[in-house]
Amino acid sequence: MAQPAHPAKDVPLETSVPGASLESIEKALRRSQAFLAEGQRLSQTGSFSWRVATDEITWSEQLYRIYELEVGAPVTFELIRTRVHPEDLTLLEKMVEQARDGGNDFEWHYRLLMPDHSIKYLHAVAHVTRDRDGQLEYIATVQDVTARRLSEEARDKARSELAQVARVTSLGTLTASIAHEVNQPLSGIVTNASTCLRMLSTDPPNVEGARETARRTIRDANRASDVIARLRALFSKKDVSIEAVNLNDAVREVIALSCSDLQRNRLIVRLELAGNLPSISGDRVQLQQVILNLLRNASDAMTAVNDRPRELVIRTERDQNDHVRLSVKDVGVGFDPQATDRLFNAFYTTKNDGMGIGLSVSRSIVENHHGRMWASLNDGPGSTFSFSIPCRFEVSAAANSSVTTHTSVKAA
Amino acid sequence: MESAQTGTATERSLIAVVDDDESVRESLPDLIQEFGFTVKAFSSAEGFLASDSVDRTCCLILDIAMPGMSGLDLQRALQDRRLKIPIIFITGQKDEAVRRRALDRGAVAFLFKPFSDTALLEALNSAVRN
Numbered sequence: 067m068a069q070p071a072h073p074a075k076d077v078p079l080e081t082s083v084p085g086a087s088l089e090s091i092e093k094a095l096r097r098s099q100a101f102l103a104e105g106q107r108l109s110q111t112g113s114f115s116w117r118v119a120t121d122e123i124t125w126s127e128q129l130y131r132i133y134e135l136e137v138g139a140p141v142t143f144e145l146i147r148t149r150v151h152p153e154d155l156t157l158l159e160k161m162v163e164q165a166r167d168g169g170n171d172f173e174w175h176y177r178l179l180m181p182d183h184s185i186k187y188l189h190a191v192a193h194v195t196r197d198r199d200g201q202l203e204y205i206a207t208v209q210d211v212t213a214r215r216l217s218e219e220a221r222d223k224a225r226s227e228l229a230q231v232a233r234v235t236s237l238g239t240l241t242a243s244i245a246h247e248v249n250q251p252l253s254g255i256v257t258n259a260s261t262c263l264r265m266l267s268t269d270p271p272n273v274e275g276a277r278e279t280a281r282r283t284i285r286d287a288n289r290a291s292d293v294i295a296r297l298r299a300l301f302s303k304k305d306v307s308i309e310a311v312n313l314n315d316a317v318r319e320v321i322a323l324s325c326s327d328l329q330r331n332r333l334i335v336r337l338e339l340a341g342n343l344p345s346i347s348g349d350r351v352q353l354q355q356v357i358l359n360l361l362r363n364a365s366d367a368m369t370a371v372n373d374r375p376r377e378l379v380i381r382t383e384r385d386q387n388d389h390v391r392l393s394v395k396d397v398g399v400g401f402d403p404q405a406t407d408r409l410f411n412a413f414y415t416t417k418n419d420g421m422g423i424g425l426s427v428s429r430s431i432v433e434n435h436h437g438r439m440w441a442s443l444n445d446g447p448g449s450t451f452s453f454s455i456p457c458r459f460e461v462s463a464a465a466n467s468s469v470t471t472h473t474s475v476k477a478a
Numbered sequence: 479m480e481s482a483q484t485g486t487a488t489e490r491s492l493i494a495v496v497d498d499d500e501s502v503r504e505s506l507p508d509l510i511q512e513f514g515f516t517v518k519a520f521s522s523a524e525g526f527l528a529s530d531s532v533d534r535t536c537c538l539i540l541d542i543a544m545p546g547m548s549g550l551d552l553q554r555a556l557q558d559r560r561l562k563i564p565i566i567f568i569t570g571q572k573d574e575a576v577r578r579r580a581l582d583r584g585a586v587a588f589l590f591k592p593f594s595d596t597a598l599l600e601a602l603n604s605a606v607r608n
Contacts, residue, residue: 245570245571245572247570248570249570249571249590249591249592250499250501250502250570250591251501252591252592253501253502253568253570253591253592253593254499254501254502254504254505255592256592256593256594256595257502257505257506257508257509257592257595258505258508260509260594260595261505261508261509261512261595264509264512264595265512275508279505279508282501282504282505285501286501286505289501329498329543329544329545330543330548332545332546
């Protein structure tokens with residue numbers, strides 16, 4: 067066995083007992099080794115030493131077990147390469163190269179691809195030292211973190227599914243209005259086509275009337291396909307795609323989609339959309355989820371309002387020159403001022419059928435767009451929820467330059 | 479929008495269509511006229527109630543979800559005024575509870591959009607016969 071440069075201090079070595087017999091020393095040593103081996107097995111941590119000059123590598127038994135190689139087999143980089151995941155081989159080469167030159171402690175994560183095609187995730191920590199001859203030597207531990215890694219992956223997946231739940235719940239309540247949106251043009255298509263047939267079946271046929279109804283059929287069919295296209299854009303589970311987003315357009319699309327929902331709740335929607343609103347960089351679908359969520363909250367807050375018009379104002383405006391702000395103002399029940407801090411927490415809800423996910427997801431979407439989101443109580447009844455997101459860089463730069471030009475013209 | 483197509487204007491011979499959707503107001507009257515009826519379209523329940531067509535209407539084709547007064551509201555309002563106009567509801571929303579309520583209150587038929595011309599004609603005939 068290679069001489070360990072740093073004997074493990076926490077392993078009870080009883081070798082220093084004065085007058086101990088060789089036999090008892092050996093016994094103690096075996097005991098200590100057994101402790102070490104058991105500790106490595108329990109923590110799924112192997113260790114190795116690597117003398118850089120000679121490429122002499124020594125593994126602990128546990129490391130052989132992690133690599134699923136026969137204990138005691140001579141360890142070479144060739145042998146290691148047969149196990150390291152092909153995608154991590156370059157990383158391995160790089161680490162080895164740096165280790166040969168460097169002489170620094172290092173730490174890295176890599177994967178093994180086992181013969182049964184399973185993957186192991188390993189975390190290695192290496193400490194640099196010099197052996198008795200002053201030669202570079204690394205002492206390292208390698209921990210099998212597969213279980214932890216898999217649970218982290220499961221957690222991340224659960225987290226993104228949670229975000230999906232928020233979509234699906236709004237989707238659920240929207241299903242009715244979607245059906246309405248699609249059935250409306252379909253109804254027009256069926257009626258117009260029926261009329262067209264009847265007009266052609268008379269004697270003499272009413273060709274001009276038939277032509278007009280056929281034209282309407284085409285128009286309604288296009289309308290239906292527009293609705294489908296909007297829905298696909300809104301609810302597709304595609305990954306984040308960053309593009310220039312005009313919040314005014316995003317608002318109009320959301321309104322068009324939830325129109326019948328809003329009508330059913332007898333909301334009066336007032337749009338106060340700023341002209342010349344700069345675009346922002348972001349994921350249009352996600353931002354529409356946020357807007358949709360604010361609309362639904364505002365709508366829900368006003369269901370019990372019967373003594374005043376259920377007015378909802380959606381306003382867009384420039385904010386501090388380089389931001390765009392969107393706010394949704396209702397005249398509903400408002401919220402408890404003491405709960406302001408909790409409004410955006412996950413699972414905080416004041417609704418009987420709510421999950422308390424919408425605002426928390428909304429805020430994380432806004433924050434992912436480098437923006438912020440907040441709520442305030444109105445002077446009158448109800449509350450206003452707002453978010454503010456930086457404009458696209460090019461646009462704000464262009465806006466600034468146009469301001470400059472304007473000023474210089476003025477100065478001249 | 480209130481496109482009356484005059485036919486034999488006897489007492490209560492008018493079919494009224496009330497729907498906030500423009501494409502319905504555009505397409506349905508043509509079809510109903512092809513059936514041989516006189517028809518007039520309204521964009522809101524309030525608009526219909528305020529018109530002088532109420533007393534001439536022999537059948538009402540009525541949308542459920544409309545801004546302001548809904549189709550069910552109009553049904554109730556007519557009953558409150560003791561106006562027994564047969565109603566055919568048309569809606570894009572498959573809501574069984576609403577359908578049952580409408581039929582319980584005496585609607586002649588409840589058609590889900592899109593509906594066929596024969597289904598509409600059948601409903602119209604039974605409404606006018608009553």
